[in-house]
Amino acid sequence: MASVNRFIQFNNETIDTKLLHQMELLAAALADAPYLKVTTRKLIELRPSELAISMSVFWRHRTKRIERNGYLSDIYLMAAGFWREFDLTAWRDFKKSKTTLPSLREQLLLCAEEFRLSEKIKAARPGTVSAFQTREVVYTEYHEDQSKQNLKKGFKSDLFINAAYLRLRGVEVDVGELTGALSLIWTELFDAKSTMDSVKIVNRIMDRAEFELESDALHTYYTFGESLEKIPPFHYHEGIEADEAEEPEEIETIEEWFGAWHRETEISEAPAMEFELESGDSQIADGGREEAGASEVEQTAKGDSSGDHLEDSDKDDHQMKSEPKKAEGKFGSANDQVVYHESRLKAAGDHRLDIENWRRKQAPHVRALLKELKKRMTQRQEGIRTNLNAGRLSKKLVPLAIEERPKPFYRKTAPSKELDAVFCLLIDGSASMLDKLEETKQAVLLFHDVLRGLNVPHEIVLFYEDAYESSDTEQPNYFEWMHKFEDRKKDHAQTIASLDAHEDNRDGFAIRWMNNRLKRRAEKHRFLLVFSDGEPSAYNYAENGVVDTANAVSEAKKIGIEVLHLFLSSDSISEDQAAFYRMMYGNKSVSADSLEQFVEQTMRLLKRSLHLVIQTG
Template sequence: MSEKFILFNDERVDPSLIMTLTDLAQLLREVETVKVNFQKFAYFDLAENTINVAFKWKHREREEEMKLLKSDTILHAIGFDHTDLDVVEEVLDEQFRVKSFFQQLFMMIDEFRLMHLISKERPFTKKFFDVRIRAKLKENESQIKFYQTKAMPTDELFLQIEHTLLTDNILSFHTMFFTELEYNIQLALQSFYDLKNTEDSANLAIRLMLLIEPNLTKDMLNEYYHIPKLAYMNAKAAKKANLDKAKQDVSEMDESESVQTKQRDIETKSGAYLETEVTEGSNSNNIKENDREGDASDDITEMVMGKGKTKPPQTDAEGNDISDVVGEENINTKIIWKETVQDDKSLTIYNAYKEDVLKEIKTLVNVINKSVDHEVNAKRQGLSKGKLSRNLTQWFLDDRKRVFYKEDQKSYKLDATFMLLIDASYSMEDKLEETKKGIVLFHETLQQLSIRHEIMAFSEDGFEADKNIQPNILEQIITYQNSLQHQYSPNVVSYKTGEDNRDGLAIRIAGNMLKARQEKQKFLIVFSDGEPSDLIMNQMVL
């Protein structure tokens, strides 16, 4: 689910403004499908392929407004490629007492790093960033005056650091805290001009936090800089998926070349690679006296062994043999795998259903977050804070002097996966809308918690089923790999019902899929009216 900014008025955004920003975004990203949207905070959502610009730049003079919105577009269109998402994830995992202060401090430092980097790479962008800095400075000075009268030291200290970066004058930094802290912060900020990457920004933020945190009693009241956690996690997952696909393509290419080479080697030999002679009918010397006569559809190797036709193995979506899993009672089933296809109305319907269950989503998020086990991070070495390591060689070998470690600790991630199994038989037709709303509820909840999951519908083709073969359709609505990518969410409302259903078969296959997952806790949830109906059961009733 995207992190949306809720509009409480009917204001409409000028279409020409959106078109101008979209053209700029497509030019910078070199992707024709990238979009521009308005949100409370600016960021790039890779999964949605959307650059979000900040709504706060609206309601200014036309020229200033345009330059500020373009500065957002430039910053996130180019800056995203210079942001290390692994480092951002480490920042989110850091366990400072004033967590919001630390995360906003990191984002502020990294934003200034990116502005300097982009200005050097593309000098034309400097005029937009100059307008941005002037607007931010005006806003910053107004906020500092306000918080000085309200005695809110945490927000005031943050704004004083921002003021120092905006004015590009480290010596101008001052604080209500004691002089020694003021001097140490000025000293730490000197390294701001040497930042090369996201990790450097994180290290500077951590260094400042070690100085500042002992003097703070409360966390930030307001949010000035925002980490789009869900968008960044989805982007990281998408990048990993693309990398895995690229590796798979290379592997398949190598395998194809190997097969072609082997075939060429075979063709160069004098004789046939494998030759088998069989005479058809009862006179064949290879067929035993009591065996049946072969026909044209028999496999030649089976004829040699005295066998007739055999059934092909039943496979899962990845082509693995699961004949043992489905059991002897389902020996005549033919498993057909398909993927859900969205139509023009899918997104509209999905959003409407999501609105209907928003309240329930919040409740379920809290329930699952409290009930399900969290992942445990392994012991981390080479940190800038924590427990002092016994091995102090890094003190002499590492310029960053990272000689601390942290023991295993709970992660914000939940160590769980879910499988939602949907009865798609005709008896569910009159319950379809409520069923889909229930699926939307679970899907949105699991996305918010970043829990990977699968959603699969099952039905049996009653019209084609006979005693020899019973086609069973397993429709992958949401796969494990794309479960956190928002563009697939409308799949949830796009599946159709079939005729019959074979609950036991579907549950066996779903259980086998869950078994292969690495998560500690595995949950199987079945949406069904409890009325199984297939060819065998119907014959028993008759």
């Protein structure tokens, strides 16, 4: 797991996950493409193989208003402009033409199209004007500064790009013999109606530029993104000859380009279904399908009449075969290549002495909390609320005659023997937890003992990713239970004391996995606690891991699951670190400034959550 305190301070970037999520929702709505993702790169780009469009990091380190408006203008341009209005056929033909200044020529066309599309969007959507005005002011200042530097360094092609942008904003820059071309030819873009119109104007101005300029542009101010040649393969259905099949139509818009990649992704995510449809069932023999029951039994389980899976012992769980499962789009796009394994964590060694010492230290806190909570529960059960607008009618009816607005009703809280709540605890099993295992075990044991004492169903799970086996095509993740819902009040202290650190952590995936278990519970209050000591870190899970985790927390809230986060550190927590975790978990993230405070903070989280359960019933 990577620490928030990165080695180089200027690279210590944090992502406003809430803002990025908003931009992703906006882009998906404007493009009418729910699958569309938004990332950040140096310049705005189209990345269909990732099903993503990229906003520019150019807007970072500015005021909040400028940053937001800048990102909005990027999204408007990509999702409401280029998405349907950029002609890929014209672009394809444009790229085929030979030139001595390819970078300059390409950037001039993208500059022209950005101007044409921004004007078109502003006319069609007046609400976008403010964002584009901010964009024009900031970029005008930027190109003015760049033009001075390029003039000083003698980078004439780069200077020409600056001058081209500024001329469209009413600012003239002297570029020698080409100044007149900008005024006479370039300004015809104000009347351009299509990509082909822009191509014609750029070709005309390049005829003069190639004669006047000796070298190509060195800087990149505009880029298209992935090459148009990067398209998904066309799938022929089994049984149809390739030469008889219809060739795929030429892609004309970016919307079609992304759609082709989206369809390819959906096909690749369902290889088993494709095999069944095209090749038949692998178990069908010459004599027909095998009879039911002929195959070997791989898994057994016990159950009661209510349908709950009850394990009599850990031994039964260990005998159950845990087949790896594929994420396949069910846990967020950042986790599509994950293969996950579920199993019981086996108790290793004899930890009775350690457990006895930990429980001896924690006993006063556990007893005090249980006593306080049970007292509150009793008061809640016996309490009567009077002077209400609705409820049971009181025997004291005098207020009906003497008061202008009488409230003659009362309510008696219905008694409840058990708390209507369920808790899950996810424990980061990454390598960086190695020096914090002792304190983590104590905190987990405290969590276990308090909830057992209140007879509250709970689960405790260690999660981690195998960094050494991860690749582009497969990222193995593991969930190891120390306690399951079905175990009820069973003591799993020995298993808790056996937890160990492994490699990486894919937090967003783990939260979604646990959300799927929690959302099936019938309890009114559902809590998910996450113990971790840093930011998400796994294969291809750096910047997008932070966004993925924030989105997973947001999804949990929408289905009524309260996510609480406890950040464990052996050093003092900086304000930047605190802000970073608030960005992912909101105001439900707390931190322990020292390892000694970890158990204390765990107690506070539990106490606060259980008080809420008792108070709201």
